[in-house]
Amino acid sequence: PHLASGVGTITLEHPGPTSLKAVEAFLQAILWDGVYPSTKIFRLKGVIQLQGGSRLMIQGVQDTYDTYPMTNKVCEDPKTTIVLIGRNLDKQILQADFSKLLSEINIS
Numbered sequence: 001p002h003l004a005s006g007v008g009t010i011t012l013e014h015p016g017p018t019s020l021k022a023v024e025a026f027l028q029a030i031l032w033d034g035v036y037p038s039t040k041i042f043r044l045k046g047v048i049q050l051q052g053g054s055r056l057m058i059q060g061v062q063d064t065y066d067t068y069p070m071t072n073k074v075c076e077d078p079k080t081t082i083v084l085i086g087r088n089l090d091k092q093i094l095q096a097d098f099s100k101l102l103s104e105i106n107i108s
Contacts (some may be wrong), residue, residue: 007042010091014080014102017051020067022102023058023080029097030084031063038088046082058082 027044029035044060048067055070080102084094 006087007085008087008089009083009085010089010094012046012082012084012095012098014099016078017049018080018102019050020048020056022104023048023082026098026101027060027065029101030094031060031065035097036088036090036094039086039090039094040088041084041086043085044082047080049078049080053078 030039031041041060042062044058044065046058047070048056048058050056056067057070058065058067060066082098
């Protein structure tokens with residue numbers, strides 16, 4: 001039943017630092033703006049790699065999320081990673097849009 005329901009998990013990644021503003025623009029599109037009308041997010045978790053070396057942990061349920069500062073241990077593979085659990089997750093489309101937004105929005 002789980003596989004037939006369209007529920008799945010995908011991991012989105014972006015190499016290098018980004019900004020919270022960029023990640024929030026992507027989440028706004030997927031959670032609130034209806035850019036992906038058939039997609040429904042149940043849970044999200046991840047790590048946002050910010051410029052300057054600091055990182056944020058992100059966790060969400062349904063259409064709400066929160067960020068939390070992480071300890072600033074040296075990260076050997078600085079990247080932003082978000083795991084989405086939901087229905088009708090098209091990895092190719094979501095990864096392309098995630099990468100595009102995180103690359104386009106100024107890091108600040």
